[in-house]
Amino acid sequence: MPRIRAATITDVPAIHDLLETYASKGNLLPRSMNEIYRHLRDFFVIEVNGQIAAIGALEIFTEDLGEVRSLVVADAYERRGLGRQMVERIVTEARQIGLxxxxxxxxxxxxxxKLGFQTVGIDTLPEKVWGVCVKCYKYNNCDETAVVLELR
Ligand SMILES: CC(C)(COP(=O)(O)OP(=O)(O)OC[C@H]1O[C@@H](n2cnc3c(N)ncnc32)[C@H](O)[C@@H]1OP(=O)(O)O)[C@@H](O)C(=O)NCCC(=O)NCCS
Known part of the structure; x- marks a missing residue:
């Protein structure tokens, strides 16, 4: 399995580019360079042959709730287990933190x-809705599915 590691400052342009590519396809929200710098400590990356092949972040809302954000596996590396490896790393981190x-x-x-999450109603996640969704351009017609993993 490729190595997964915490993101470093030099990864920011690659993280930004991956997010831009998938945001323009409508898969996830874009994030500015400035926002990525501010949240860099949330991010993990998986490198394959010196290239960033996957990214993912753990964002914390409250003592109760964290979110898997900005999860992308580059097209060329899909369906090789990198997405699973990234989410499992984030789950481990979330458990260690005590979420x-x-x-x-x-x-x-x-x-x-496949990774044990269950679909829930977005109304069960007020921290997300009031912290992030209200600022989202899709707020009134969000078409994404909310999924949750109980950690304890
Ligand atoms: C979704 C995504 C992260 C999956 O990453 P991946 O590395 O291709 O997934 P993995 O190879 O780790 O797959 C893990 C399991 O999920 C399944 N899976 C992967 N993508 C799937 C999909 N689109 N639909 C259904 N099942 C899927 C795999 O078959 C595998 O199942 P198995 O363990 O029974 O073999 C990746 O396709 C991606 O980055 N997509 C574009 C951006 C995006 O939508 N991000 C999610 C934002 S929340």
């Missing part, structure tokens, strides 16, 4: 179901 639940908003609930 009770981990959520994601996604267009690929089937991938998260």
């Amino acid at each position: 009770r639940r981990l959520m994601a908003l996604t267009y690929v609930p089937a991938f998260f179901h």
